[in-house]
Amino acid sequence: MKIPQVKxxxxxxxAEMAVRNRIVDGWKRVSQRNGFEEYDGPIFERLEMYQIKSGDEIVDQLFSLKDRGGRNLAIRPEITPTLARMVNQRINSLPRPIKWFSVPRLCRAERPQKGRLREFFQWNIDIIGVDDIRADADVIFTTVDYLRDIGLTANDIVVKISSRRMLAAVLKEIGVPQGSLDSLYAVLDKMNKLPDETFEKMLDELLRDSEMVSKVRTFMGLENIQQIEGMFGRQEAFNELVRLMELLNSMGIGDYYRFDQGIVRGLAYYTGIVFEIYDKASELRAICGGGRYDNLLKDFGGPAISATGMGMGDCVLEILLKEKGLLDIPELEKGLDYFIARVPTVVPFEDHRTPLSVAVQLAAEIRKTDRRVDVSYRLTGSGEPPSLGRQLKEAAARNTEKCIIIGDEFREGKLVVKDMASGEQDMVGYDVFLTDLAGESE
Amino acid sequence: MKIPQVKxxxxxxxAEMAVRNRIVDGWKRVSQRNGFEEYDGPIFERLEMYQIKSGDEIVDQLFSLKDRGGRNLAIRPEITPTLARMVNQRINSLPRPIKWFSVPRLCRAERPQKGRLREFFQWNIDIIGVDDIRADADVIFTTVDYLRDIGLTANDIVVKISSRRMLAAVLKEIGVPQGSLDSLYAVLDKMNKLPDETFEKMLDELLRDSEMVSKVRTFMGLENIQQIEGMFGRQEAFNELVRLMELLNSMGIGDYYRFDQGIVRGLAYYTGIVFEIYDKASELRAICGGGRYDNLLKDFGGPAISATGMGMGDCVLEILLKEKGLLDIPELEKGLDYFIARVPTVVPFEDHRTPLSVAVQLAAEIRKTDRRVDVSYRLTGSGEPPSLGRQLKEAAARNTEKCIIIGDEFREGKLVVKDMASGEQDMVGYDVFLTDLAGESE
Structure with missing residues (x-):
């Protein structure tokens, strides 16, 4: 019975796992060097947890299930609600700042398309309990630190930065009613993705005041923070943005970012700096996005504690890295360090050991030093190993660095070690070989 | 709104994540040094896939869900069906032997109890396409190689080995009808777990022949393979078992295993060598189990190709490792390599840089060498960093190895580097410090 994979x-x-590990291991390593600690939660949570942050519309995108007690559960479509639950559960005992990362597997019941799958991996970093812009700077730096580490330069990507707080202050000054703000964010977030006309029509319908619409459009059209300063003066949110940029410059990533009023982030829950990172050359969706969200823990029944964070999925990133040739690296094809071959014609040694028993013992010894080793399983019809040539071919097919040959030389305790790239052969004593290997590992 | 975690x-x-990583990273590393390559599948598959290998009873243990098209899906309770599906999909293009491992997250809707949770991680290794006992030896060796690597000795654990093939041959000789074999395996598997009386009663009910029952009990009571040889002669399955033991001895794990007729494995699908590993001291369930299953690919619509493998969950293992004190290691509490502190009284330097901008720049530079670095986020009410003493305390709380202090010495380009364990302080030039660090990383 043949059963297909789920769409x-x-x-x-x-081969695909090596790519996934290359991406995920980099996420982990760069998080750690930036002082983040890893956490994770269960693959499913109570269904209602996902409605708190993202509203009822998320329910359509969930894979929901019931447990034996009939409770509604859902496979996690994001990890931030789990983070909020976990932090709230131990809010009094966790040392601050809470500087955590996670690389969860997530599922969304969306229509699969380019860069968007029903199951994916997402890098999440969050700093909880730091009200200062320095935390936002560290979230942006850590994200760029990873992208730079994997090979993307300032010519490849751009961090577009904006401030929800400044936007809120300006919209208030323009006269947009408080009650319209959340819906307005969702519309403004689409500015760069929609035809100009459609965008204007949506603004008209929402605000129903042509003067207000015109002011909003003028503001959204400002291209740098000097223009904003000229029109609205140095507000607190403005100073915060300037300080963020100074920090990013000190950190050496000044050429990676630019101010972009069009970055709004659709979700209601952002309250400060927001950012998204894009590939400069292609039409791909954002590589990642994040920002400050100061009310999340409170929304999940905890205290009011400020937080800022970022999420980056693996799908868009992988497409981009492939486009740039950054996944064509030898590491991903790493095969064996050693392949042990046996000369088929050799009869048992004086101590009754066979070439096979020597080979499996040697393999076991080499593995103690964490080298990747294997011995051919192939047998001829008569139960003998295949010819030495065929064994060397198998070693080559498995991307082996060195081949060790057990032959008649072993009667004098010697191994033949063949470098698979150069073809050079050396003869080494069994014990000397193992001693040298252990020395190299130290 | 506070929402609880799912039971x-x-x-x-x-802290828990560090333990999980310690276990899972070891699984990965030891798999690789034994020549296995990593694979993974989706978190859910078509529901019917899980009925093929494990029958209808598994459906009660599944978390099932529907996709938008109304198809029945289930969160994976094991990965072997996914393995069979993936191998069958590419059976003609995959190079042999297929020697793969995976460390999947699995879910079962069971009643939670000691060593058994609804969500867990499981190490799986499988060798597909090798009909020789050497593959079984490599599966057992790799498993022991891991357990030994993490610190368990032959005094702690025992590999109990048996042969389904030999059992089948003997049961046939005794006269057990072919049709009763699968049910009989399930009963024999419980031998060591049930009171003697209950076991005998179950055998009586199944076989309804007291002479046959007596023969089965005698055979199951045999304690070593010499007794079996005496009673049933050197059958092919017997020779295979002897050869397995010789290989394990050559591999240096002769003191870890013993023959145990009581190891049957309940599932119908095993066809050759079977084994389970137990903690010698405690009453824990098996740490892991495995064996040869030659018909699995065929059952999933593929060709008849032999295979052998092992699965080890993280729950029982973690309990055992905790009991033995093998998780009390400093690595798990690894904090920061460097914490950068700023002397709060220092005024901006001649080039207008502040101690903070120097600190974040230095942190960014050190991170390029993959060291874990952080800078305190704490601020006093007036926006200044806290006292040096408080910053050093924070560094200690985060398990920091070395603290770098930016003070007046930086006017001459010098950093103060304090070893947190010994308390010793050194003065080093900024550039020299970074050059030395880069040198150490090479």
Whole structure:
């Protein structure tokens, strides 16, 4: 009975798994060097948890299920609600700042399309309990630190930065009623994605005041913070943005970012700096996005504690890295360090050991030093190993660095070690070989 | 609104996550050094896939859900069906042997109890396409190689080995009808777990022949393979078992295993060598189990290709490692390599840089060498950093190895580097410090 794979999911054969590990291991390593600690939660949570932050519309995008007690659960479509739950549960005992990262597997019941799958991995970093712009700077730096580490330069990507807080202050000054703000954010977020006409029509319908619409459009059209300063003066949110940029410059990533009023982030829950990172050359969706969200813990029944964070999925990133040739690296095809071959014609040694028993013992010894080792499983019809040539071919097919040959030389305790790239052969004593190997590992 | 966590699942706060990573990273590393390549599949598959190998009873243990098209899906309770599907999909193009491992997250809707949770991680290794006992030896060796690597000795654990193939041959000789074999395996598997009386009663009910029952009990009571040889002669399955043991001895793990007729494995699908590993001292369930299953690919619509493998969950293992004190290691509490402190009284330097801008720049530079670095976020009411003493306290609380202090010495380009364990302080030039660090990383 042949059963197909579920649509919108991926099978990770070794080649695809190597790519996934390359991405996820980099996320982990760069998070750690930036002082973040790893956390994770369960793959499912109570369904209602996902409605708190993202509203009822998220329910359509959930894979929901019931437990035996009939409770509604859902496979996690994002990890931030889990983060909020976990932090709230131990809010009094967790040392601050809470500087955590996670690389969860997430599922959304969306229609699969380019860069968007039903199952994906997402890097999340969050700093909770720091009200200062320095935390936002560190979130942006850590994100760029990763993208730079994997090979993307300031010519490849751009961090577009804006401030929800400044936008809110300006919209208030323009006269937009408080009650319209959340819907307005969702519309403004689409500015760069919609035809000009459609965007204007949506603004008209929402605000129903042509003067207000015109002011909003003028503001959204400002291209740098000097223009904003000219029109609205140095507000607190403005100074914060300037300080953020100074920090990013000190950190050495001044050429990676630019101010962009069009970055709004659709969700209601952002309250300060917001940013998204884009590929400069292509039409891909944002590589990642994030910002400050000061009310999340409170929304989940906890205290009012400020927080800022970022989320980056693996799908768009992988497309971009492939386009740039940044996944064509030898590391991903790393095969074996050693392949042990046996000369098939050799009869058992004086101590009754066979070339096979020597080979499996040697493999076990080498593995103690964490080298990747294997011995051919192939047998001829008569139960003998295949010819040495065929064994060397198998070693080459498995991307082996060195081949160790057990032959008649072993009667004098010697191994033949062949470098698979250069073809050079050396003869080394069994014990000397193992001693040298252990020395190299230290 | 406070929402509780789902029963039987775990939250991985950084301390628990460090333990999980310690276990999972070891699984990965030891798999790789034994020549296995990593694969993974989706978190859910078509529901019917799980009935093929494990029958209808598994459906009660599944978390099932529907996709938008109304198809029945289930969160994976094991990964072997996914493995069979993936291998069958590419059976003609995959190079053999297929020697793969995976460390999937799995879910079962069971009643949570000690060593058994609704969500867990499981190490799986499989060798597909090798009909020789050497593949079984490599599966057992790799498993022991991991357990030994994490610190368990032959005094702590025992590999109990048996042969389904030999059992089948003997049961046939005794006269057990072919049709009763699968049910009989399930009963024999419970031998060591049930009171003697109950076991005998179950055998009586199944076989309804007291002579046959007596023969089965005698065979199951045999304690070593010499006794079996005496009673049933050197059958092919017997020779295979002897050869397995010789290989394990050559590999240096002769003191870890013993023959145990009581190891049957309940599932119908095993066809050759079977094994389970137990903690010698405690009453824990098996740490892991595995064996040869030659018909699995065929059952999933593929060709008849032999295979052998092992699965080890993280729950029982973690309990055992905790009991043995093998998780009390400093690595798990690794904090920061460097914490950068600023002397709060220092005024901006001649080039207008502040101690903070120097600190964040230095942190960014150090991170390029993959060291874990952070700078305090704390501020006093007036926006200044807290006292040096408080910053050093924060560094200690975060398990920092070395603290770098930016003070008046920086006017001459010097950093103060304090070893947190010894308390010793050194003065080093900024550039020299970075050059030395880059040198150490090479």
């Amino acid at each position: 919108g999911t991926r099978d990770f054969y070794p | 039987g699942t775990r939250d991985f706060y950084p």
